[in-house]
Amino acid sequence: MKNVVIIGGGIIGNFIAYYLSGRDINITVIDDQPSMLPASYGNCGLITPSHIMPLNRWSYIFQGLKWLGNKQAPLRIKPQPDTAFLSWFIAFTLYSNAFSRNKAANKRHRLLTGSWELYKHFFEDEQVNCNWKSEGVLYACSSEKGFKSLAEEAAFLDKFRLSNEVLSKNELLQLESSLTDRVIGGAIFSIDGWLNPSELIDNLQKVNARKGISYLQEYVLDFNTSERKIEHLETDAGKMDVCQVVIANGAKSPLLAKKLGIHLPIIPGKGYNITYHKKLENQPQRPVYMVEKKVVATPWESGFRLGSTMEFSGYDLKLDELRLSALKEASATYLKTDLKNEKYTPWAGWRPMTSNELPIIKTSKKYHNLIFATGHGMLGLSMAPMTGYIVNEMLQ
Ligand SMILES: Cc1cc2nc3c(=O)[nH]c(=O)nc-3n(C[C@H](O)[C@H](O)[C@H](O)COP(=O)(O)OP(=O)(O)OC[C@H]3O[C@@H](n4cnc5c(N)ncnc54)[C@H](O)[C@@H]3O)c2cc1C
Structure with a gap:
């Protein structure tokens, strides 16, 4: 029987396995399961069909350059004398024009709305318990500038029928009583939802195991190839x-692709979070995105997470205290949630960032039995089901 090996047991690898299951093939997911859990566990848990716009903007690049020396800034670019980083950065800049941005937005829209529909079916079919809620995500602003740009974004998203509503300060405070008086307005993106990512992936693995998928705790080091085939x-x-290989190992996928002489335009985008393992006093009812600080607060029945930052500093998972404390400081500006004296777990992980903010889901030109499913950047959780669905179609 044909054997398909998926390298990477993050949310992407697991949803690929899920959609392949039921076919007459052997499916194995290989993952080394490092002690610092990967992005699929440590992310903010938002499922956001509204996030269709890629980051490619000159304003974002200038902001990053302005913040070069600021260790608490939400975006940090550590200059690296590395050709992979430099070529990525140049490509990111070249994609920062209206034409490329709109093209990427249309593709992201299809992946995100497709995934949203598939999530609904998945939760109906599998009865997985992971704090899934489709009640929208709140955006809160503490400055006129932030509020103006949020209102512009909301108007743009209207064109895609991505339902959202701009809210005055009073409307916002009425909707969410845990916000402080320092917020001046915001929006609700009612099309978005959230869940607990660790609970999702743990349960998805159980569902997959029941469907006959095998899991191996091993680290893939290299490949043996013959002409146009991985043996x-x-x-x-x-x-x-x-027989068939799927490379789905997130931010590390360019390292494996390099072993095959293939360049993937992906670099790690480090993010941080702090997680409280119990429900906190005054925690919000739904996730709150703190616009100026780019920090997300995600509430669950069993806890509360603050996550953010985009740091381009290579493959480094060191926990920087300044960055972690910036998360708590942001929360104190926007939320009444009492964090004092509460114990938390700090975490850092890598987003697999492509230069055009589109994932790479394609068959290799060099090896006919190799598929890439990686580079989901800031939206891997939101795009995972559709990625699995597409890979299944590609293997028909
Ligand atoms: C702070 C933060 C917040 C985020 N918030 C959100 C959010 O709210 N919503 C959203 O949609 N997305 C969010 N993301 C992005 C999302 O988490 C990622 O896009 C997604 O997890 C990528 O999934 P993946 O399966 O490709 O990679 P990963 O989760 O990194 O999984 C890859 C797996 O491959 C394994 N692996 C690597 N190399 C090898 C090898 N050689 N051999 C064997 N195994 C290997 C790793 O151990 C890992 O388990 C966030 C990310 C961060 C960092």
């Missing part, structure tokens, strides 16, 4: 025969 994987446990 074996070399892992830290030995050699493995393969």
Whole structure:
């Protein structure tokens, strides 16, 4: 029987396995399961069909350059004398024009709305419990400038029928009593939802295991190839025969692709979070995006997470205290949630960032039995089901 090996057991690898299951093939997910859990566990848990606009903007680039020396800024670019980083940065800049942005927005729209529909079916079919709620995400502003740009974005999204509503200060405070008096207005993106990402992935793995998918805790080191075909994987446990390979190992996928002589335009975009493992006093009813600080607060029945920052500093997972405290400081500006004396777990992980903010879901031109499904950047959780669905179609 044909064996399909998926490298990477994050949310992308697991949803690919889910949509492949039921076919007459052997499916194996290989993941080394590092002690610092990957992005699929540590993300903010938002499912956001509204996030169709890519980051490619000159204003974003200038902002990053302005914040070069600011260690608490939500965006940090550490200059690196590395050709992969430099070529990525140049490509990001070249995609920062209206034509490329709108093209990417249309593609992201299809992936995001497709995933939203698939999530609804998934939760109906599998009865997975992970604090899934489709009650919208709140945006809160503390400055006129932030409020103006949010209102512009909301008007743009109207064209795509992505339902949202701009809210005055009073309307916002009526909707969410945990906001402080320092907010001046905001919006609700009622099309968005949220869940607990660790609970989702743990449950998805159980569902997959019931459907006959195998999981191997191994690290893929290299490949043995013949002409246009991958014959074996070399892992830290030995050699493995393969018929079909899917590279879905997130931010590390360019490192594996390099072993095959293939360049993937992906670099790691480091993010941080702090997680409280119990429901806090005055925590918000729904997620709150703090516009100026670019911090997200996500509430669950079992806890509360503050997450943010985009740091381009290579493959480094060091926990920077200044960045972690910036999350709490942002929260104190926008939320009444009492964080004092509460214990939390700090975390850092990498987003797989492509230069045009579109994931790479395609068959390799060099090896006919290789598919890439990676580079989902800031939206891997939101795009995962549709990615799995597409990979299943590609293998028909
Ligand atoms: C702070 C933060 C907040 C975020 N918030 C959101 C959000 O609210 N909504 C949203 O949609 N997205 C969010 N994201 C983005 C999202 O988390 C990622 O896009 C997504 O998790 C990527 O999933 P993945 O499966 O591709 O990669 P990963 O989650 O990184 O999984 C890759 C897996 O591959 C394994 N692996 C790597 N190399 C090898 C190898 N050689 N051999 C074997 N295994 C290997 C790793 O151990 C890992 O388990 C956020 C990210 C961050 C950092």
